[in-house]
Amino acid sequence: MLEFSDKTNLLEQSVYHYDLQDVDEPNLYRDLFDYEHVPKISFNHRQVPMHVPAELWITDTTFRDGQQSTSPFTVEQIVTLYKMLHRLGGPKGLVRQSEFFLYTDKDREAVEKCLELGYEFPEVTSWIRANEKDFELVKAMGLKETGILVSCSDYHIFQKMGMKRSQAMDKYLGIVKAALSQGIRPRCHFEDITRADFYGFVVPFATELMNLSRESGIPIRIRACDTMGYGVAFPGVALPRSVPGIIYGLQHFAHVPSHLLEWHGHNDFYKVVNNATTAWLFGASGVNCALLGIGERTGNCPLEAMAIEYASLRGTTDGMDLSVITEVAEYFEEEIGYMIPARTPFVGRSFNSTRAGIHADGLLKNEEIYNIFNTAKILNRPATVAVDSHSGLAGIAHWMNGYFRLKDEEVVGKRSNIVAAVKDRVDALYAQGRNTVMGDDELANIVKDVDEEFYDELMIIRHRKHKHHK
Incomplete structure (x- = not known):
């Protein structure tokens, strides 16, 4: 028997009616789920x-x-x-x-x-x-x-x-x-x-x-x-x-x-x-x-x-x-008090962060090169750089711009004196044997120690933009 389907706008065979099969023994699909092995995936090559x-x-x-x-x-x-x-x-x-x-x-x-x-x-x-x-x-x-x-x-x-x-x-x-x-x-x-x-x-x-x-x-x-x-x-x-x-x-x-x-x-x-x-x-x-x-x-x-x-x-x-x-x-x-794994997409602290200096340099020149989309605009999460011994001047500059929410004329370049001064402090720490990534608060304190007046200006910008978004 044929029926006209209002979903596909085609003539289709009438749908078979399925009645309850009240079996005496359970169907546990033991060929797929035998419990002693990883469950199997079977194919019948039928596509819907x-x-x-x-x-x-x-x-x-x-x-x-x-x-x-x-x-x-x-x-x-x-x-x-x-x-x-x-x-x-x-x-x-x-x-x-x-x-x-x-x-x-x-x-x-x-x-x-x-x-x-x-x-x-x-x-x-x-x-x-x-x-x-x-x-x-x-x-x-x-x-x-x-x-x-x-x-x-x-x-x-x-x-x-x-x-x-x-x-x-x-x-x-x-x-x-x-x-x-x-x-x-x-x-x-x-x-x-x-x-x-x-x-x-x-x-x-x-x-x-x-x-x-x-x-x-x-x-x-x-x-x-x-x-x-x-x-x-x-x-x-x-x-x-x-x-x-x-x-x-x-x-x-x-x-x-x-x-x-x-x-x-x-x-x-x-x-x-x-x-x-x-x-x-x-x-x-x-x-x-x-x-x-x-x-x-x-x-x-x-x-x-x-x-x-x-x-x-x-x-x-x-x-x-x-x-x-x-x-x-x-x-x-x-x-x-729930700790989100750092690499969790969209919400983890590192999901749009890079540590490689060469990547940081690309982000500094054009964010699209290494960021999945405009995370600052869409998620209010600017792309960041995790600073370590490999970040270089570009990595530190990008971290500063992201952390302090600097835009346009506020942006600091990798040849900025304050970036060079912060890099010197970071390099000294790794020369002394440090082997872990630098934290945001730690880097912010270095910026403050290098130039407290400039740090205060940067924090005003950061708080103003955070408040504006909220």
């Missing part, structure tokens, strides 16, 4: 079409999954970061939602404080397990949407929950119906989808959810959770690990529209950003992230990475304030 949604957005799990991996945030810290997410997302709300735990008094107080701000975006949502007791918490807080844990691999259904697939589906559908009866939008977290029987459980379950959504008139969102980071984006890779296959299959076979489809990944195999982008490209409007990529084990997809990825794909920030990314990094380090 890209279908980029009209709208793309980011959702946040910093205060839920992210907070599980760090020292618990205080209420004040949560509210401050939530305000930053609001500013980062811009007027179009590209950081669309932020999810919270509801289990402790502190969790609930943080939710109340964020709700009091009255922001449309990010919408405050919650996360619960699939049981009636947790659902009461959502009703008590008056939230409009909640995430519900619906584990979908046989690892969880058989080995963790001690159920068969039909029993798990009945349990999940029961809690979803309870949410719908209260007018609350369910967001179903398909945990461990990259080890799940896609056609035997995932598609039939998703189909039932879409039927419920149509009957109730309430949207039911599906979050495809790559809980263990097994997702793979390569062309022709086979299910259950295929990110394109999962997103396409949920749309094509379960009829989940893009705006109700979201990807949640982990970074166990260094694929988290690529997988999230792939989910966007193949039809999911939402990607779920955490600030700085914090989260279980290797962490979630870094929210700041997907903000940059959005701008790369769309050719515009659509109003996002990317400079907030730098403020977030500073807040985590200075107020929360």
Whole structure:
């Protein structure tokens, strides 16, 4: 039977209907995941079409999954970061939602404080397990949407929950119906989808959810959770690990529209950003992230990475304030005490810093030669040079211009007397046996010692420009 598709505007074979396969023994994909070896990636050479949604957005799990991996945030810290997410997302709300735990008094107080701000975006949502007791918490807080844990691999259904697939589906559908009866939008977290029987459980379950959504008139969102980071984006890779296959299959076979489809990944195999982008490209409007990529084990997809990825794909920030990314990094380090690895893209102290003297000379002549983009303009993070025994005059000059935020006529050149004087001090330290890079405060003190009056002028410029940006 042929049907005309309003997605491709072509005649297509009618979609096969997949029924639940209620097996007696779990399908653990032992050919891929035997546990004694690195998991295997298999290919069937089938490729599905890209279908980029009209709208793309980011959702946040910093205060839920992210907070599980760090020292618990205080209420004040949560509210401050939530305000930053609001500013980062811009007027179009590209950081669309932020999810919270509801289990402790502190969790609930943080939710109340964020709700009091009255922001449309990010919408405050919650996360619960699939049981009636947790659902009461959502009703008590008056939230409009909640995430519900619906584990979908046989690892969880058989080995963790001690159920068969039909029993798990009945349990999940029961809690979803309870949410719908209260007018609350369910967001179903398909945990461990990259080890799940896609056609035997995932598609039939998703189909039932879409039927419920149509009957109730309430949207039911599906979050495809790559809980263990097994997702793979390569062309022709086979299910259950295929990110394109999962997103396409949920749309094509379960009829989940893009705006109700979201990807949640982990970074166990260094694929988290690529997988999230792939989910966007193949039809999911939402990607779920955490600030700085914090989260279980290797962490979630870094929210700041997907903000940059959005701008790369769309050719515009659509109003996002990317400079907030730098403020977030500073807040985590200075107020929360979280140390960001120095080489972390966009947020690490060294991500746009060089130590090589020849690179520093190139930066001094034309920053584009060695900087990925105008990080000073976009992220409020000027390119810097880490000064050591190899930096030379150019490295010290570039460090001074970056640290003190000098522009145009304020810029000091590598032939400046003060640069030469600072280099003499630096060279003397390394001649005495030093073998570590110079710190910013240490170099600033050398500048002050060399010419205190000039140092005071430079600090006035630095503080004025920092305050102006804020």
